[in-house]
Amino acid sequence: MIPPSFDYAAPTTVDEAISALRDGGEDAKVIAGGQSLIPLLRMRFAAPSTLVDLGGVEELRHVREDGDALVIGAMVTHARVLRDPLVAEHAPLLAQATATVADRQVRHRGTFAGSLAHADPAGDLPAVALVLGAEMEIAGPDGRRVVPAAEFFVDYLESAVGPDEVLVAVRVPKQGDWVGTYEKFNRVAQGWALVGVAAMVRRDNGTIAEARVGLTNMGSTPLRATAAEEALAGADGADAIGSAAARAADGSRPGDDVSASADYRRHLAGVLTRRAVASLL
CATH class of the missing domain: 3.30.465.10 (Uridine Diphospho-n-acetylenolpyruvylglucosamine Reductase; domain 3)
Known part of the structure; x- marks a missing residue:
């Protein structure tokens, strides 16, 4: 698999990089580590006119x-x-x-x-x-x-x-007095997450003063599980874990693909939220 031809720019400052992007037109692309872009180039899913390499900045x-x-x-x-x-x-x-x-x-x-x-x-x-x-x-x-x-x-x-x-x-x-954890489920080691849950809580006098829950691969963008956060806020932890898990997928838009169905992803969101919050408490 050979990528299409493109021009290459190697700026040494941010200003030079911006100029290279402007000169390259709308199809110019930035490359940093290249771990996402290079596979797209090789499969010809991307065809930039110019690659602007930030490696020298x-x-x-x-x-x-x-x-x-x-x-x-x-x-x-x-x-x-x-x-x-x-x-x-x-x-x-x-x-x-x-x-x-x-x-x-x-x-x-x-x-x-x-x-x-x-x-x-x-x-x-x-x-x-x-x-x-x-x-x-x-x-x-x-x-x-x-x-x-x-x-x-x-x-x-x-x-x-x-x-x-x-x-x-x-x-x-800085996290300060927040504690956090990340739970993910994938089919193979080092693979993309079928679903992931990032959770943070801040406790005060034995209760959860605030909670944040983020979802990986539950829509076209990463999402905040606001219903789960509401279930956790002000609770004493043990009573809230089940409620937060049950509401973790509320408002999400998971897709169906060869790896998992939307329903299975909703199930995973609940399971991983339960694990994440339980580990924090």
């Missing part, structure tokens, strides 16, 4: 603190996320979920920001970004803007990043 390789958040540059790989001490201290849910992404080879090349920009609802990290309350910093010809995760995922494989824009960083709030 060193300013995108940082993980740093900024007040109550971590700022993770667009070229930070999954492997870097897993071993970074700031992530381990302030965003352990992100590290836990990243450990479930594909295999070591993919984690070595693939990037955290790239997996979000790809906007695959079966990817593990978009739902985690939702429950963490992450914000995406996007650079374009008109400057920079910040988009919350709740508005970033537009549709299947479609994000808020415009054709002449670059996702340059992800701002991840």
Whole structure:
């Protein structure tokens, strides 16, 4: 399988990358780790006029603190996320979920920001970004803007990043007194999640003060399971687990495919929500 021909640009700054995208037209594409785009090219599901390679943009390789958040540059790989001490201290849910992404080879090349920009609802990290309350910093010809995760995922494989824009960083709030976990079910090791559940709770005097539940592969975008969150908020934990599990799939739009039916995915959402919340309590 040979990809179609394309022009190639290797910028060394964000501004150069934006210029290359503008010069390449609407069919130009950004490549970071390439773990999602290259298979699409090889199968000719994508045919960009120009590939803009961010590999040489060193300013995108940082993980740093900024007040109550971590700022993770667009070229930070999954492997870097897993071993970074700031992530381990302030965003352990992100590290836990990243450990479930594909295999070591993919984690070595693939990037955290790239997996979000790809906007695959079966990817593990978009739902985690939702429950963490992450914000995406996007650079374009008109400057920079910040988009919350709740508005970033537009549709299947479609994000808020415009054709002449670059996702340059992800701002991840520190977890603080929130605890979180990620549960997924897949048919084979290292495969895509049939369903995944990212859950976070904050407890106060023995009860759940707040809860966040995100769903992987339960619609054309990652989703918040708001009904499950409502069932958990203010409860003492044990009484709420069954109710949250029963309502986990409310409002979701899972699809039928060769891997699972929509009904089975709804069932899995309940099972995984039960596991996730029980483990947190």
